[in-house]
Amino acid sequence: MKQTEGSSPVRFQEGRAVYLRPIELEDAEMYHASLYHSRIRELTGTQKIYSREQIRRYLEGKMQDSSSLLLLIALRDTDEVIGDIALQDIDLLNRSANLRIALFGDEVLGKGYGSEAIALLLDYAFGILQLHRIELNVFDFNPRAQHVYEKLGFRKEGVQRDALFYNHKYHDSITMSILEEEYRALYGAK
Template sequence: MFSTDRIYLRKVIKEDTDIYHKWRSNPNVMQNTSPNLDVYTREDTENFILSIIKSANSKSYMIQHRENDEPIGIVSLINIDYKNRNAECIIDLGNEDYWGRGYGKEAMNELLKYSFLELNLHKVYLKVFSFNERAIRLYERLGFEREGEQKEQLFRNGAWHGIIMMALFQDKFLQ
């Protein structure tokens, strides 16, 4: 269910703490994904991983390269609202060796299939920094549309940037 020719998704487990901490400690990775550029201890990261695992309204999956079983990143549904059938999605490609090669699109597509075909969600939404043009193009290729922007919400590298909200609806995904 969670695989392509190049990747597969598996549930995040406590043993993923070290690799996730490595990614979380990389400023290049965090630049595009975290509103708070901070220094995290390994204990902080472990607590975060444990909170993901225990959460009743989130599902997180490690993206693994099929050929060499190397972890590439994490893709998640968070804030799942089962009553109103919507959730926020997040992708974090922590392994820079796999950037710009289509792995993020494959992983997101698998997560979206699960969201709409298995969980029967009506809407999946996300937030993306306005300067992250590569991610915006990816989301648009997947069918996401802009719903709005929080202007000047993020101060990064000496300038103000917006946070763009995007969404994809089940009926559009299934077309």
């Protein structure tokens, strides 16, 4: 999705190829459509069917929720939205959160966009929010994502056996995390 003429998107965190921007109610239609790409539904374990109104209410709720941060991933050169990324269950007392990411289409997979988006969000999470631990879950049928997360510094913590029933079969969910000192050692942050 491109910005309307004359408007300039907010570039919350900016990298070489992508930037992260806040999601707006005007994004509801595009966000709704993104939920129906069959491969993305599988990779994210999305099982429910959502109406446009449900998505609109979801986005309104996310915008008011201080325990989560939902951002869109856009290409730097064209402003095209190619995915979303979120910090969820932000716990400032224990300095932890859960991360999730989805890219909207096979044509944007394998180009480093997701890795860059995660690195941008980790920089914000550890540098501004001062979090100590960020975890994520990845399904066992997605070894490509597991490899990417490991390259970014996430370590496997455990397996939730048969946690997802999708397409007539049970799948394990692998929990991975990164701690602030691991992030700082890997990325050279202070």
